[in-house]
Amino acid sequence: MDVLRITFLRIVYSALLLAAVVVLNFVMIHLAPGDVADTIAQSMGGADAEILAQIRADYGLDQPFIVQLGQYIWKVLHFDLGSSYYYNRPVTELILERLPATLLLVITAQTLALVIGVVTGVFSARRPNGFLSHLVTIVAFFGHAAPVFWTGILLLIAFSLQIHWFPVGGMRDVTVTGGFWAHSFDVARHMVLPVFTLSTTFLALYSRLCRASMMETLGSDYVRTAKAKGLPMRSVVYKHALKNALSPVITLAGLQFSAVISGAVLVETVFSWPGLGTLAFQVIVARDTPTILGILFFSALIVIAGNLLTDLVQRLVDPRVRTGQ
Amino acid sequence: MSFLLKVENLRIELRMRAGVAPVIDDLSFELAHGESISFVGESGCGKSMTALAIMGLLPEGIGRVASGKIWFDGEDLVAASPARLRHIRGNKIGMIFQEPMTSLNPVYSVGEQIAEVLREHQGLSRKAAWAEAIELLDAVRIPNPETRATAYPFEMSGGQRQRVMIAIALACKPKILIADEPTTALDVTVQAQIFDLLRDLRRQTGTSLIMITHDMGAVAEMAERMIVMYAGRKAEEGPVDKVIAHARHPYTQGLISCVPHLVAHLTEERQDLNEVPGIVPGLAEFGQGRCLFASRCARATERCLTTRPEEIAFSDVHRSACWHAEGM
Amino acid sequence: MTSKNETGPLNAPTLSKEKASSPLSEAWTKFRANHSAMVGLFVLVLIMLGAIVGPLLYPTDPFELVWRPFSPPGADGFLLGTDYIGRDLVAQMLVGARVSLVVGVAAAIVTILIGVAVGALAGFYRGWVEEILMRITEFFQVLPTLLFSMVIVALFGASLLMITLAIGIVSWPAVARITRAEFLRIRELEYVTASRAAGATPAKLMLKVILPNALPPIIVQAALMTGSAILFEAGLSFLGLTDPNVMSWGQIIGSNREFILQSAYTVTIPGIAIFVAVLAIALVGDGLNDALNPKLRQR
Numbered sequence: 001m002d003v004l005r006i007t008f009l010r011i012v013y014s015a016l017l018l019a020a021v022v023v024l025n026f027v028m029i030h031l032a033p034g035d036v037a038d039t040i041a042q043s044m045g046g047a048d049a050e051i052l053a054q055i056r057a058d059y060g061l062d063q064p065f066i067v068q069l070g071q072y073i074w075k076v077l078h079f080d081l082g083s084s085y086y087y088n089r090p091v092t093e094l095i096l097e098r099l100p101a102t103l104l105l106v107i108t109a110q111t112l113a114l115v116i117g118v119v120t121g122v123f124s125a126r127r128p129n130g131f132l133s134h135l136v137t138i139v140a141f142f143g144h145a146a147p148v149f150w151t152g153i154l155l156l157i158a159f160s161l162q163i164h165w166f167p168v169g170g171m172r173d174v175t176v177t178g179g180f181w182a183h184s185f186d187v188a189r190h191m192v193l194p195v196f197t198l199s200t201t202f203l204a205l206y207s208r209l210c211r212a213s214m215m216e217t218l219g220s221d222y223v224r225t226a227k228a229k230g231l232p233m234r235s236v237v238y239k240h241a242l243k244n245a246l247s248p249v250i251t252l253a254g255l256q257f258s259a260v261i262s263g264a265v266l267v268e269t270v271f272s273w274p275g276l277g278t279l280a281f282q283v284i285v286a287r288d289t290p291t292i293l294g295i296l297f298f299s300a301l302i303v304i305a306g307n308l309l310t311d312l313v314q315r316l317v318d319p320r321v322r323t324g325q
Numbered sequence: 326m327s328f329l330l331k332v333e334n335l336r337i338e339l340r341m342r343a344g345v346a347p348v349i350d351d352l353s354f355e356l357a358h359g360e361s362i363s364f365v366g367e368s369g370c371g372k373s374m375t376a377l378a379i380m381g382l383l384p385e386g387i388g389r390v391a392s393g394k395i396w397f398d399g400e401d402l403v404a405a406s407p408a409r410l411r412h413i414r415g416n417k418i419g420m421i422f423q424e425p426m427t428s429l430n431p432v433y434s435v436g437e438q439i440a441e442v443l444r445e446h447q448g449l450s451r452k453a454a455w456a457e458a459i460e461l462l463d464a465v466r467i468p469n470p471e472t473r474a475t476a477y478p479f480e481m482s483g484g485q486r487q488r489v490m491i492a493i494a495l496a497c498k499p500k501i502l503i504a505d506e507p508t509t510a511l512d513v514t515v516q517a518q519i520f521d522l523l524r525d526l527r528r529q530t531g532t533s534l535i536m537i538t539h540d541m542g543a544v545a546e547m548a549e550r551m552i553v554m555y556a557g558r559k560a561e562e563g564p565v566d567k568v569i570a571h572a573r574h575p576y577t578q579g580l581i582s583c584v585p586h587l588v589a590h591l592t593e594e595r596q597d598l599n600e601v602p603g604i605v606p607g608l609a610e611f612g613q614g615r616c617l618f619a620s621r622c623a624r625a626t627e628r629c630l631t632t633r634p635e636e637i638a639f640s641d642v643h644r645s646a647c648w649h650a651e652g653m
Numbered sequence: 654m655t656s657k658n659e660t661g662p663l664n665a666p667t668l669s670k671e672k673a674s675s676p677l678s679e680a681w682t683k684f685r686a687n688h689s690a691m692v693g694l695f696v697l698v699l700i701m702l703g704a705i706v707g708p709l710l711y712p713t714d715p716f717e718l719v720w721r722p723f724s725p726p727g728a729d730g731f732l733l734g735t736d737y738i739g740r741d742l743v744a745q746m747l748v749g750a751r752v753s754l755v756v757g758v759a760a761a762i763v764t765i766l767i768g769v770a771v772g773a774l775a776g777f778y779r780g781w782v783e784e785i786l787m788r789i790t791e792f793f794q795v796l797p798t799l800l801f802s803m804v805i806v807a808l809f810g811a812s813l814l815m816i817t818l819a820i821g822i823v824s825w826p827a828v829a830r831i832t833r834a835e836f837l838r839i840r841e842l843e844y845v846t847a848s849r850a851a852g853a854t855p856a857k858l859m860l861k862v863i864l865p866n867a868l869p870p871i872i873v874q875a876a877l878m879t880g881s882a883i884l885f886e887a888g889l890s891f892l893g894l895t896d897p898n899v900m901s902w903g904q905i906i907g908s909n910r911e912f913i914l915q916s917a918y919t920v921t922i923p924g925i926a927i928f929v930a931v932l933a934i935a936l937v938g939d940g941l942n943d944a945l946n947p948k949l950r951q952r
Contacts (some may be wrong), residue, residue: 020792032808113787145880145932147887147903152925210780221427227382228422229442229493230414243432255794265886270910280447280800281892284807288688295801296804309797318432 001276003315012313014304018075021300025293026078030065032289047112056306071105086283090292095276099298101171106264106302108191109198114253117203120208122242124322127216133211140204144173148263152270154195159193166193169272194271198263204254209252213245220244247318254310328396329533330356330379337374337383339608346608348374348388350557356501361527361534363548363565363606365541365580371557372537376503378403379535380420381410386408398500416446419494423506425486430477435489436462436474436603442496460490465522484515491522498530505537520546541580545569550642553577556606556617559636563643573637573653575622575646616648624649655800683944690940696933700926704754706749723764726918736905737912745900746926750900755929756817760882763821765875769864774948776836777859787833790826798823799888806894813896815842820885826832828874834869846853871944876938880931887927902927 009076013267038052063071075082081091124133160168167173167190176186217223218241226240268277276295314321337349347373356362364372377383378390381402395402397418402410414420422428430438439461440454449457455474462470465488478486487507494502504523508516524547527534536547544551544565551568553561553576561574574579603621610617619629626648633647647653670788684690718739726734726742733742775786802819809815831929839845848862887903889895902923909919 017792019796021796024792024796028804028808033810034690076701106641139440141932141935142928144935145884146928147884147891147906147924149891150906150920150927153906153913154924157913157920161914221422221424223429224382225422225428225490225493226430228380228420229445230411230416231441231445232411235441235445244430258794258797261797262888265797265799265803266891269892280803282802285893287806287807292804292807296796296800299800300795303795303797319433319434320479 001123007315010308014308017304018297018301021297022073022076023069025297026069029293041193061171076297078174081083081294084283084288084291086286086288086291091290094279095294095298097229098274098276098279101273102268102277103263103302104187104263105191105194105268105273105275106260109264110253110257110260112195113199113203114206114249115196116199116245117206118210118242118246122214122245124207125211125214125245128211128215128235135206136204136211138207142155143200143202143204145191146200147266148197148201148268149266151200152193152267155197156270162310166190169270171274179324190273194267194273197270198260198267200265202259205256206249210245210249213248214241217241217244243317247314247321250310250314250317254258254307254314257306257310261299261302328355329360329398330535331394332375332379332626333395333396335378335395336373336391336393336421337378337388338457339372339374340386341608342622343609346392347612348557348608349378350612352393352554352557352559354552354559354562354609356533356535359533361536361547361549361593363544363551364535364537364554365551366560367539367540367552367605368560369608370554372554373505373642375554376420376505376537379501379503380414380418381407382414387652397551406496412446415442415494415499416497416505417495417499418501419499420503420505421487421490421494421507423509425483425490425510427485431478434475434477435481435486438487438490438537439474439496442493443480446497447518451491457496458492459497460488464491464495464526465489478515482515483511484518485517488522491526495526495530495532499532501533501535502527502533503537506534506539508543509538509540516543521533541583552582557611558617559644559646560618560643561647563639567640567643571653573639573643573650574647575624575653576618577645578653618647663747667875678911680941680944686824686942687940687943689936692930693933693936693940697937698928700750700930700933701754703747704750709752710743711743713741713744715740715748722916725916726922732918733922734918735910737916742905742919745905746902746923749902749905749923750926750930752813753886753927754897754905756813756820756886756901757879757883759817760820760824760885761875761878762874763818764824764878764882765871767821768825768874769871771825772829772832772834773836773859773864773867776839777863778839778856783833786829787874787876794826796823799885802885802889803892803894806889808940811896813899816886816889816895820882821887824878824881824885828871828878830872831870832867834865835870839863843846870946873938873942876934876941880934880938881928882936883931884936 053062081095083089084091084094087094120132120136124130124136127133156168159165169190171190172183172186173190176182218237220241222244223236223241226236231240263276264275265280267273268275268280272278276299278297280292283295303318329375332352333348335352336347338345339348340517352375352561354362364375366479374383374388375472376389379395379397379402384450388400392402393403399534402413405413429435436458439458440451441451442471443457444451444455447454459470461475462474465475465487467485473481478489481489490540491507502523507523510517511519518545523534526532534547536543548565550563551565552559552573555569555576561568561572561577563573568577569581572581606617606620614633615631616622616625616629616634619625622629628648632648634648634650636644636646637650638644639650660699674706708916720735720739720741722739724735728734733746736742736745740918771786771790775783775790776898803815805819805822806815836859845858845862848858853862886901887906888896890901890903891907891910893907895901906920909916913920
């Protein structure tokens with residue numbers, strides 16, 4: 001009842017945020033110097049004022065701002081984000097083609113970072129001055145200070161160009177034959193370096209937060225109660241301490257979605273991963289505004305979906321959030 | 326006479342930045358089957374450490390039993406293996422803590438937190454443990470136990486949470502229940518209810534009780550025998566009525582005079598409410614070879630400042646560690 | 654009771670004068686005792702010296718083709734070698750440091766200005782002002798920072814000014830949240846109530862009464878923002894979203910990355926420079942955090 005209502009409100013709020021992104025997109029197109037007519041004229045090799053006016057009328061650019069905004073929103077509601085100047089194809093089509101690759105990269109990297117971060121965090125919380133704790137601190141500083149594209153290039157030089165363990169880039173090898181598993185293995189091989197590179201930037205962040213959070217819960221009264229109940233250590237640590245310690249880590253992971261997407265843009269560019277990031281790189285160089293804004297829209301969509309997901313997971317883990325306490 | 330619990334010359338050391346401090350210094354006492362005993366003293370005198378030592382739950386890496394023995398049912402808990410201690414904790418010895426607000430895990434329902442102990446120690450199935458948990462909630466007088474079992478701790482009041490803690494501690498019908506300041510964090514009216522509950526449950530189950538408190542009123546209400554602790558040492562020990570009627574240690578006298586209704590009832594005349602002046606010495610002073618109470622004591626003489634007082638017995642059951650005990 | 658206490662009141666006037674400057678000097682004392690923070694500061698000063706004086710002492714034009722391409726470090730008299738079209742890498746690194754540091758600091762200032770303004774207004778006025786401002790903040794957090802700044806730069810031109818503004822526009826939400834939290838905490842304190850009762854205007858309350866006390870976490874945040882702005886600028890120029898007439902560390906990596914087989918050093922060296930600079934700033938930030946955090950100061 002209440003849970004459903006809160007979830008519903010969250011979804012409505014997410015939709016509003018997305019609508020705001022659409023409006024922002026439109027405002028930016030308007031503020032930017034030059035418009036569609038200029039671009040089209042340019043591609044035709046120049047045009048005089050009369051033709052420009054004609055194009056503006058065709059595209060509805062002579063309408064008042066608010067009418068144009070309404071038309072734009074109406075189009076977006078029908079998944080029409082315009083047409084790419086560079087590829088000469090509908091933007092939605094172009095993006096949906098690339099979206100799975102980015103999602104695969106982003107979700108795998110997030111999951112990997114979370115799992116490794118939580119596991120190392122739990123272990124280093126039990127030995128705050130142990131080897132693992134210090135290693136995580138060092139990795140954290142590296143992940144914070146090293147530019148992610150640079151880490152990627154170094155790994156590329158070391159593992160692809162020098163010792164040939166992994167492919168240099170791309171997502172699949174066209175020469176690979178065989179069934180589903182052969183292709184999956186091929187994609188997995190291509191994924192190793194990009195996923196690892198992307199993970200390094202925030203893995204240690206999760207680990208350190210999880211460590212701090214675990215140290216706090218391990219010292220809490222309810223963990224003392226769990227021990228006083230004579231529960232085995234496994235149950236004390238994982239059932240009683242960890243479930244409480246996860247909350248802040250999940251919150252942080254949700255906030256990181258936007259940073260992960262940003263990192264993905266750079267990592268995809270380095271490893272020629274055929275996702276939204278490489279697409280963004282190509283169309284930005286070509287000043288292909290509709291596609292750029294389409295990518296911004298879809299990446300915001302991923303972040304919003306990620307936040308919503310985080311919210312739901314948070315509700316599953318913590319009953320206090322569930323009932324809005 | 327066989328004792329359920331017998332502590333012999335227990336010394337607990339805390340590792341501090343400045344060195345090692347004996348928070349419990351040469352403590353011996355016994356607890357009989359079905360007996361109710363109370364540890365009294367201001368905070369910081371080592372009462373809780375005694376309880377944690379019995380449970381084998383001294384803070385890891387900071388506190389340890391340096392010497393002495395804790396005999397429970399013929400077995401030395403100091404030497405017991407971690408697995409053996411786990412078997413005893415929550416099963417043979419239950420414990421409730423001071424802070425009901427934080428002692429329950431916020432992310433599990435209270436029913437689950439009770440059922441968990443039953444599954445662990447009695448091998449009950451999920452279903453049987455849940456049914457038993459509801460019985461226990463009923464036993465600690467929580468209304469609508471079936472529905473309340475699914476509630477989370479934050480949905481309950483402090484008194485109700487402490488009832489849940491009691492249900493957890495008593496779930497496996499332990500031989501000893503240790504209650505560390507069980508009512509300190511609660512309202513006065515709720516305190517009385519919790520005491521009533523504990524008394525009734527004790528009558529039904531025959532569990533021995535070790536209650537740790539700084540409240541003389543609680544002692545008078547709950548315990549048969551009391552041990553007054555000061556700065557990690559036993560100051561006085563004896564039956565509650567005897568000690569209240571004729572305390573043989575100036576510290577005990579001070580504690581008693583803090584509780585007007587006790588004194589009024591016993592002496593028929595109301596005295597001024599006077600606290601014991603001064604504060605408990607810092608941990609760094611623990612373990613020195615003198616009377617640690619001397620700095621706050623009106624009767625202190627030269628001997629108190631140079632030699633640690635020995636325990637003097639006044640009857641089989643009443644003992645005091647004060648050089649001036651005879652004169653009181 | 655003790656003699657020390659008895660002389661206390663007599664010394665009070667001079668003591669309080671010392672106290673006036675003491676928070677800063679106390680923080681500096683704490684900072685100085687922090688070895689890693691001092692190392693960070695030292696490295697940072699070195700990098701800044703290199704950026705300011707370097708190009709004067711080493712006047713080679715970073716854009717000039719001086720030698721054959723892909724000459725490795727040390728060979729033919731070029732300390733760090735030459736890039737893919739034969740430009741001197743030492744000259745590029747020194748001039749690049751200027752851009753990286755200036756954009757980093759300027760973008761951090763923009764970030765702090767926007768973030769503090771939004772956070773302060775939200776935390777001070779509460780109510781619907783706070784509601785609206787925090788919704789806007791959430792909105793900005795939904796847009797992936799790098800993509801958003803790429804869009805801004807792509808649409809409005811890749812000048813250093815636009816890059817700086819773009820980084821500031823996408824980075825401020827974190828600062829706004831921290832500032833708001835501090836304002837919410839401090840506005841309830843008694844001396845604020847006292848100033849309010851004494852008739853201080855909202856502007857005075859915000860800028861003169863609350864803000865100075867909210868500064869420590871903001872200063873720490875400013876340090877962190879400088880580091881992340883340097884990374885940000887590097888990322889943008891790596892992608893080619895930069896003024897082609899301006900040399901920066903990220904741009905050196907970006908323009909040479911097609912040739913890493915022939916010259917891995919052209920990518921490695923500027924990367925190390927970025928890494929060291931950001932790490933040094935992070936260490937200084939950590940040191941500032943320890944030195945300024947009132948909770949830690951007690952220990």
